[in-house]
Amino acid sequence: MAATDTVTAAPRVEASASAWRRLLADPLGAFGLALVVLIVASAIFADWLAQYPPTQLDIRNKFSEPTLIHWLGTDHLGRDTFSRVVYGGRIALWVSLVAVSISLVLGLVLGMLAGYGPRWLDSFLMLVFDAVRSFPTIMFALAVVIMLGPSLETVIFIVVVTSIPVYGRIVRTLTLSMRVNEFILAERSLGAGPVRVLFHHVLPNVIGPVLILASMEIPVVITIEAGLSFLGVGVRPPTPSWGSILNDGYAFIRDTPWLVLAGGMPVIVTTLGFTFLGESLRDIFDPRLRRD
C-alpha cells in the first residue's frame, strides 16, 4: 500500500502520452493531423501569408494565370486568389468552431435532460430532434436564409439548429445507460439533486465521446458553409469564402480552371484532414462509437 502514493495520477499522463504515440503511429491519423495543422496554421497566419488584401481589386490584372506574383492567379475582378483562399480558411474555421461549440453545449444539456429527466420530456425532446433531422439541411437552410437574410450569423444559426440533435441523441443514450449505474444511485442516496448528478457525475463521463464527435462535425460544418456560400446565401461578398471563390470561378471554368481548383481543394483537404484525425481519435479513445 506504501507504493500506491507514487502511482497517483500517473495513469492519466501515461494514457495521453500513449494516445499521442498511437495517433502518430496510425498513418491516416498522422496524415490527418498534418493537414489540420497546415490549415489551422495558414488561417492563423493569414496576415503574413497573404501578399494582398483579399478584397483588393485590380481589374487590369483580371484572370491572371498562376505566376510568381499571384501564386494562384486572380479572379474576374483581379483579386489575388491565394490571399482569398487563406482568408477564406479563416472564415471556414471560425464558423465551424463557433457553430460546433454552441451546438455541442446545447446538445449536451438537452441530451442529458432527455436521458435523466422524466419520460415525457425525453419523448418531447426526441420528437423535436427527429423533426429537425428529418428536414433536408439545404432546404432548411434556404428557408432560414430567406427569413433572416444571408450572413455569417445565419450560417452559424443553421448549423447549430441542425447539429444539436447529433450531440443530443448520443448524450441522451449515454446518460440513459448511466442513470442506472450504482454510482449514480449512490449520489442520489446521499441527497444529490439532478443538477449535481448531471454536471458533476454524468458530464465527465460523456464529454469524451462527444468531443470526438465534435471533431468529426467540423468538416461537415465547413462543407455546409462552403455550400451555402457557393449558392450565394452564405457569407456576404466581398468577404472571402471557399464557397464564394468556387462560385466566382465556376462561370469561367473552361478558361481559368485554377479558380475552381483554388476554391475546391481547401475544402477537400480540410474535410479529409479533420475526418482522418477524428476517426483516428475515435478509434483510440472510444472504439464503441464506430459506425461500421
Added chain:
Amino acid sequence: MADAALLVAEGIRVRFRTVGFVRALIQGIRDPFIDAVLDVSFALGPGETFGLVGESGSGKTTLVRSIVGLVDLAAGVVRFDGATIVDRSDSGLRTIRRNVSMMFQDPVASLSPRKTVRALVTEPFHIHDMTDRDLDVEARQLMGMVGLPVQLLANYPHQLSGGQARRVGVARALALRPKLIIADEPTAGLDVSVQGEVLNLMNELQTDLGLSYIIVTHNLPMIRHVSDRLAIMYLGRFVEEGPTAAIFAAPRHPYTLALLGAVPQPDPDKRREEIGLIGEVPSLRNRPSGCEFHTRCLFAQERCRVEGPVLREIEPGRRVSCHFPRM
C-alpha cells in the same frame, strides 16, 4: 422497543410498471404492475443490526432503496427518529438522507469514476451545504476512521483494490455521522480475508459511534455472525422475522429451513438434514394463490393452497407467516 425505535417501516409496498400505459390499454392488460415489495413492516432500534436475506429477486434491495427514496412507495409509511417522512419529494427526503447512508453492492462501481477519493469522501458536505468546515481535516479524519492511508485521497476509484474501494464507500457513508447505515451486500466481490476486515471495521464503528445497520445479503454465515435480528424475504414479503440466534437455532418457516439447509457445512457431524425446495421461484406477475410459498413447500397442505397466512407473532419478538410453522 416501539417508542425507542430509530426507524419504523409500516406496510411498505413498492410497485413497478411492467407494461407501458398505451400498450396496457391496447392489449387490455388490467394490471400492468408487479409488487416488488408487499406489505412489509419492521422496526429497528438504535445500535441494532438488522439482516435481510432471501433469494435474488425477493425484493431485499428494492425494500432498502425505497426507505431512502431511491424508488417510490406505492403504500406505507417510513418513520425516522420519531418523525414521519410523509413527503417523499426531494426536500422531505433530505432528513432521512442526512441520517441514513447507503452502501451499494459493487464497491468500485458505486464510486463516481472521474472523481478522486478526496472529492468522493467530501462530497456529502457539499451536497448538504456544510462546506464551512475544514474539508481537508474531515477527509483525513474519515480516512483514519476506515483505516486507509491519506495518500489514497489523490487516487481515482479504478486505482483502488476492492477492499480499499469498499472502505472509501464506508467513509462516504460515515461523512455526515449518520445514525443508520444500510449496506447492500457489503461483502460481495471481496476476498474472504478482506470480507473479514470490512465486517470488523463495521463492527468497530458500530461500537464507537452507536450506529444501526440494515444489512442485505445472500451470505448466511456472515449475517448469522453480525446481525441481531433477521428477516427472510420471499416474493417481496417477510416470511419470517426474529432474533438471529433463535432463527438459526430453530427455523419456523419451511422456506427458512430450506435456506439454512442450503448453506454448505464444513463439519460433517454438524450437517443438518437437507430440506429441498421444489421448482423455481414463481413470477411476481403471477403470484400463487393462498400461501405464496405453497408451490415449493414440502409441507404444503390443502389449506395452504387456498388461504394465505398472515405474519403473526408465535413467540415474543418472533413473527412467522405460515399456517403450520415447524416446531
